Amino acid sequence: MNAHVIYFDPTVIDSSFTLEKIYDISEFNKFTNIQDYFYLEPFLFRTEKANAYIEIGLAMYKRVSQLYKMLYDEINPCDGLYWVCRSRSFFLEILFIIQYVYTNLQTEEKLHLPNSSADLNEVLLYLHSNYQDKITIEDLTQIFHINRTTLSEKFRASTGMSIKDYLIKLRIKLSAVMLRDTMLPISEIMNRVGFNEAHHFSRMFSKCMGCLPSDYRKKSFNI
Numbered sequence: 001m002n003a004h005v006i007y008f009d010p011t012v013i014d015s016s017f018t019l020e021k022i023y024d025i026s027e028f029n030k031f032t033n034i035q036d037y038f039y040l041e042p043f044l045f046r047t048e049k050a051n052a053y054i055e056i057g058l059a060m061y062k063r064v065s066q067l068y069k070m071l072y073d074e075i076n077p078c079d080g081l082y083w084v085c086r087s088r089s090f091f092l093e094i095l096f097i098i099q100y101v102y103t104n105l106q107t108e109e110k111l112h113l114p115n116s117s118a119d120l121n122e123v124l125l126y127l128h129s130n131y132q133d134k135i136t137i138e139d140l141t142q143i144f145h146i147n148r149t150t151l152s153e154k155f156r157a158s159t160g161m162s163i164k165d166y167l168i169k170l171r172i173k174l175s176a177v178m179l180r181d182t183m184l185p186i187s188e189i190m191n192r193v194g195f196n197e198a199h200h201f202s203r204m205f206s207k208c209m210g211c212l213p214s215d216y217r218k219k220s221f222n223i
Helices: 031-044 057-075 083-105 118-130 137-144 148-159 163-181 186-192 198-209 213-221
Strands: none
Touching (some): 031 083, 031 163, 057 083, 083 118, 083 186, 118 137, 118 163, 137 148, 137 163, 148 163, 163 198, 163 213, 186 198, 186 213, 198 213
């Protein structure tokens, strides 16, 4: 059996997450602390469905393996201007995926959304595994062999939003994590989550988060 292992100290996520405090969320009162704390939940709390072993599925596995390789390459050797922030960002992306799987296991055993069909669940997993790539509805209809109208109607009925809006919110959520927890250039973060045009990224970020990416970072770091 082959295995990839990452050992990490919880203070890598947040400097206040010492081993003495992490099992009690009441120790943390800042909003940013609480946001970061959710990334530790899969490692701290066990349930009947989410125990020490969490099955992530092939699609998620491929993305996590890709991130693991990029993380490994970034720290071997440790050089370059942004190796610290970049390696940390890859690690946070891995935690982002694990936390998504863990959260869904609390409600639906196989990442099923309420009232959603098997083919739609596969679409959702695909979006969460390939958000960094260009994704169109036409791509999804070909990959999953489903009519465009049917796919759009099913998706909206289950999520309350269009595929495009869901993907944008997913990308913005992850970009917010990187803006808050790393000092990577905004342009790199933008490309990492699947945007390729700065104005569009800023407009979508502002629409979802209520401020520009640069302002969000300033607030997070109290600059």
